[in-house]
Amino acid sequence: xxxxxxxxxxxxxxxxxxxxxxxxxxxFTVIPLGVKGGLDEANLSxxxxxxxxxxxxxxxxxxTINAGLQKAVANKLFTEQSAEEIQKxxxxxxxxxxxxxxxxxxxxxxxxxxxxxNIYGFSSVIEIMKNNYxxxxxxxxxxxxxxxxxxxxxxxxxxxxxxxxxxxxxxLYVTPYILSHVNPYQSSAFLVRNNNSYLLxxxxxxxxxxxxxxxxxxxxxxxxxxxxxxxxxAIFIEVSFDxxxxxxxxxxxxxxxxxxxEMKVLNKLSNGKLQKLPIYITHIKPCASCESSIKxxxxxxxxEGLTIxxxxxxxxxxxx
Amino acid sequence: xxxxxxxxxxxxxxxxxxxxxxxxxxxFTVIPLGVKGGLDEANLSxxxxxxxxxxxxxxxxxxTINAGLQKAVANKLFTEQSAEEIQKxxxxxxxxxxxxxxxxxxxxxxxxxxxxxNIYGFSSVIEIMKNNYxxxxxxxxxxxxxxxxxxxxxxxxxxxxxxxxxxxxxxLYVTPYILSHVNPYQSSAFLVRNNNSYLLxxxxxxxxxxxxxxxxxxxxxxxxxxxxxxxxxAIFIEVSFDxxxxxxxxxxxxxxxxxxxEMKVLNKLSNGKLQKLPIYITHIKPCASCESSIKxxxxxxxxEGLTIxxxxxxxxxxxx
Numbered sequence: 001x002x003x004x005x006x007x008x009x010x011x012x013x014x015x016x017x018x019x020x021x022x023x024x025x026x027x028f029t030v031i032p033l034g035v036k037g038g039l040d041e042a043n044l045s046x047x048x049x050x051x052x053x054x055x056x057x058x059x060x061x062x063x064t065i066n067a068g069l070q071k072a073v074a075n076k077l078f079t080e081q082s083a084e085e086i087q088k089x090x091x092x093x094x095x096x097x098x099x100x101x102x103x104x105x106x107x108x109x110x111x112x113x114x115x116x117x118n119i120y121g122f123s124s125v126i127e128i129m130k131n132n133y134x135x136x137x138x139x140x141x142x143x144x145x146x147x148x149x150x151x152x153x154x155x156x157x158x159x160x161x162x163x164x165x166x167x168x169x170x171x172l173y174v175t176p177y178i179l180s181h182v183n184p185y186q187s188s189a190f191l192v193r194n195n196n197s198y199l200l201x202x203x204x205x206x207x208x209x210x211x212x213x214x215x216x217x218x219x220x221x222x223x224x225x226x227x228x229x230x231x232x233x234a235i236f237i238e239v240s241f242d243x244x245x246x247x248x249x250x251x252x253x254x255x256x257x258x259x260x261x262e263m264k265v266l267n268k269l270s271n272g273k274l275q276k277l278p279i280y281i282t283h284i285k286p287c288a289s290c291e292s293s294i295k296x297x298x299x300x301x302x303x304e305g306l307t308i309x310x311x312x313x314x315x316x317x318x319x320x
Numbered sequence: 321x322x323x324x325x326x327x328x329x330x331x332x333x334x335x336x337x338x339x340x341x342x343x344x345x346x347x348f349t350v351i352p353l354g355v356k357g358g359l360d361e362a363n364l365s366x367x368x369x370x371x372x373x374x375x376x377x378x379x380x381x382x383x384t385i386n387a388g389l390q391k392a393v394a395n396k397l398f399t400e401q402s403a404e405e406i407q408k409x410x411x412x413x414x415x416x417x418x419x420x421x422x423x424x425x426x427x428x429x430x431x432x433x434x435x436x437x438n439i440y441g442f443s444s445v446i447e448i449m450k451n452n453y454x455x456x457x458x459x460x461x462x463x464x465x466x467x468x469x470x471x472x473x474x475x476x477x478x479x480x481x482x483x484x485x486x487x488x489x490x491x492l493y494v495t496p497y498i499l500s501h502v503n504p505y506q507s508s509a510f511l512v513r514n515n516n517s518y519l520l521x522x523x524x525x526x527x528x529x530x531x532x533x534x535x536x537x538x539x540x541x542x543x544x545x546x547x548x549x550x551x552x553x554a555i556f557i558e559v560s561f562d563x564x565x566x567x568x569x570x571x572x573x574x575x576x577x578x579x580x581x582e583m584k585v586l587n588k589l590s591n592g593k594l595q596k597l598p599i600y601i602t603h604i605k606p607c608a609s610c611e612s613s614i615k616x617x618x619x620x621x622x623x624e625g626l627t628i629x630x631x632x633x634x635x636x637x638x639x640x
Contacts, residue, residue, distance in 0.1 A: 039404060039433060041426055042362035042387045067362045067387075082608065084359060101459050105425050106361055113359060113607075132458040137448050139421050287433075288402065 025171070026197040027052040027233060030317040031077060033059075033068025035310075037102070037204075037240045037253075037283035042067035043313050044102045045283055047201060047236060048091060051171035051194035052318070058167055058174070059094045060190055060201045060236075064313075065106035071314025088115040092169040094154075096121040097179070097203020098187040099128035108133050111142040111153065118168070119143070120157045122176065124186045130156070162222065164193070171195075177222065179205040180213035182252035189219055198226050199319060201236040204283065207258035210247050220266040227270035227277060233319035236311065238283035242293040243301070253283075256297035260304065267304055274304065278319075280311045345491070346517040347372040347553060350637040351397055353379075353388025355630075357422070357524075357560045357573075357603035362387035363633050364422045365603055367521060367556060368411060371491035371514035372638070378487055378494070379414045380510055380521045380556075384633075385426035391634025408435040412489040414474075416441040417499070417523020418507040419448035428453050431462040431473065438488070439463070440477045442496065444506045450476070482542065484513070491515075497542065499525040500533035502572035509539055518546050519639060521556040524603065527578035530567050540586040547590035547597060553639035556631065558603035562613040563621070573603070576617035580624065587624055594624065598639075600631045 033046040044063025050056055059065070069083035080086050087110060094107055096119065107119075111134075119129065130146040133139060134154075142153040159165070164175040173193040179202060181187035187203040200223055208216045226232035240253035254262070259281075267274035281298065284291050298308055311317070353366040364383025370376055379385070389403035400406050407430060414427055416439065427439075431454075439449065450466040453459060454474075462473040479485070484495040493513040499522060501507035507523040520543055528536045546552035560573035574582070579601075587594035601618065604611050618628055631637070 039386045039430055040390070041364075041384050041429055044361075044429070064361050066359045070360070084607070099458055101425065101428050101453070105421065105429065108421050109361055109364070109425065110359055128457050132452045132455065133421070135452065138419055138452040287404070 025052045026195050028199050028319045031072050032311040032313050034064030035282055035313050037285040039286050046106055049192055054171050055090050056170040057091050058170055058172055059091045061097050061103045062094050062107035063102045063105055065110050068313055075314050077316050084113050093118045093167050095190050096125050098181060099125050116153045118157050119154045120159055122188055123158050126156045126158060177219045178215050180211040180215045181205055183211045183213050196231055198232045199234050204238055204252060206252040207254055207262055210250060216262050220269050224269035228273050234278045234280060236280045236282050239281050239294055240283050240285045243297045256301045260301040263306055276307060278307050278309050280309050282311050345372045346515050348519050348639045351392050352631040352633050354384030355602055355633050357605040359606050366426055369512055374491050375410050376490040377411050378490055378492055379411045381417050381423045382414050382427035383422045383425055385430050388633055395634050397636050404433050413438045413487050415510050416445050418501060419445050428459060436473045438477050439474045440479055442508055443478050446476045446478060497539045498535050500531040500535045501525055503531045503533050516551055518552045519554050524558055524572060526572040527574055527582055536582050540589050544589035548593050554598045554600060556600045556602050559601050559614055560603050560605045563617045576621045580621040583626055598627050598629050600629050602631050
């Protein structure tokens with residue numbers, strides 16, 4: 001009996017050390033499962049993120065899941081061959097920036113075959129999941145509240161702005177921030193932390209100037225110190241339209257000009273330390289020449305000399 | 321002035337002859353834009369149908385549109401290169417069998433770039449489109465009723481069971497029938513007519529035996545004469561699971577065994593004339609071995625000697 005206790009103690013000690021060793025990593029692996037701002041059902045906003053060296057992913061927005069994981073499998077990013085099994089076993093939680101269908105369709109469509117897990121969002125987001133999507137009439141209620149029968153596969157977790165939470169079964173922590181997406185409609189940004197390194201993901205957002213809001217300013221103030229200490233490893237931010245789109249037709253989105261206007265604010269708050277930080281452009285709305293036009297406008301508008309990159313579906317991004 | 325009137329008369333006469341010539345065709349072209357019963361966001365139920373020789377399509381269900389049209393373009397089924405332009409210009413109306421997300425996601429996600437047109441459905445379907453999807457909170461109200469602001473791009477048209485309607489801007493007529501999809505939840509079948517030829521598309525449906533319903537029996541009685549006269553050119557019907565799935569886990573879907581049970585009823589009503597009619601299987605729910613297992617079960621269950629075919633995404637089906 002005594003030997004059993006000693007052995008159990010040793011096992012627990014090793015497990016503890018092992019967990020500590022895992023959590024001592026910094027940096028992230030990001031796999032974009034979908035990167036576009038519309039139309040193609042196979043490539044809508046969704047990014048899975050894990051602490052470097054771990055395979056416990058969280059999913060930031062969920063426009064496309066299965067088709068994105070199929071691409072990731074084709075690109076040999078997983079040893080498993082089945083997109084369905086990867087979703088079930090490796091995605092531990094969903095964070096939804098806002099409940100427009102291009103950010104949640106993949107989650108809903110794949111819910112019958114998914115495993116139980118948490119969905120995190122502000123109450124404005126969870127309410128829509130509950131009242132519009134996970135209902136008996138439009139689908140089936142795989143959520144933990146709302147229409148009966150409640151299948152309770154997904155547990156709704158209500159986020160509090162600026163309050164960091166630990167994500168079970170992962171090495172990650174997340175702090176959410178409110179964004180304005182056609183004021184007063186709320187979207188969200190998620191600041192993901194692995195030990196002392198950070199990644200910032202923004203859902204759809206308008207510029208403060210256009211939205212008559214200060215949500216982005218508040219966000220920049222919250223992360224500026226992490227830019228200065230170089231603990232922020234990347235920003236994922238949307239540019240939906242090129243510079244020809246008039247403000248009144250933006251519907252809560254950014255153009256290259258407005259992106260750069262916002263980045264100037266952050267750069268100033270960070271004492272000019274923004275240049276080396278990779279800024280990944282997301283949510284480009286497709287049309288014949290939109291992507292090339294947005295890229296051209298970003299290059300022209302980039303007077304701050306920022307490091308601009310473009311998220312690509314199924315291509316892993318390693319952040320140190 | 322008189323010459324003008326004569327010329328105008330001649331133009332109108334030729335136009336009339338031309339229109340008559342067009343509508344004198346029989347048969348259909350069908351392009352499946354998505355054929356699966358779940359998971360892969362790029363391949364969910366949607367079938368565009370036109371009178372043979374015409375390019376005025378109607379869209380039966382709309383789970384995937386853009387990704388399916390991209391496949392059709394890659395397979396050179398259109399002279400146009402842009403899926404978006406084809407959707408805008410060639411799809412004249414949508415018919416929604418039921419409003420589960422895997423049958424409407426493509427319509428909603430592509431709505432911002434689509435052109436104005438009609439959406440047809442039973443009131444049970446339109447109500448969900450109006451209250452759950454085309455709302456200000458979950459998307460934007462592109463419909464003609466409901467949440468303000470009403471953008472009025474799509475005009476809702478309420479169907480009456482068994483009542484044929486003419487579809488504007490096409491050569492087609494449609495008669496809708498009620499199906500049972502976990503009784504009392506309603507789905508629909510659409511009988512499409514081009515002059516004296518017919519095509520029957522069924523949305524998700526359970527078997528009468530399992531559903532404790534007679535909706536399929538009523539449908540078979542309505543089309544049996546068209547099987548006998550060989551004016552019915554094809555049936556599109558779902559088989560979601562293989563024969564190992566117990567009845568209580570079918571959730572309003574068919575297995576090969578239940579399909580054949582229903583086809584026996586139709587064959588009997590049609591005096592044994594069903595054998596040559598192509599029956600296209602739709603809505604197979606994907607898993608590692610599901611498709612091969614369903615195909616095997618269908619072959620084994622096909623004691624009536626029916627002509628079974630499998631709809632393929634982006635591959636045109638010509639019906640005489």
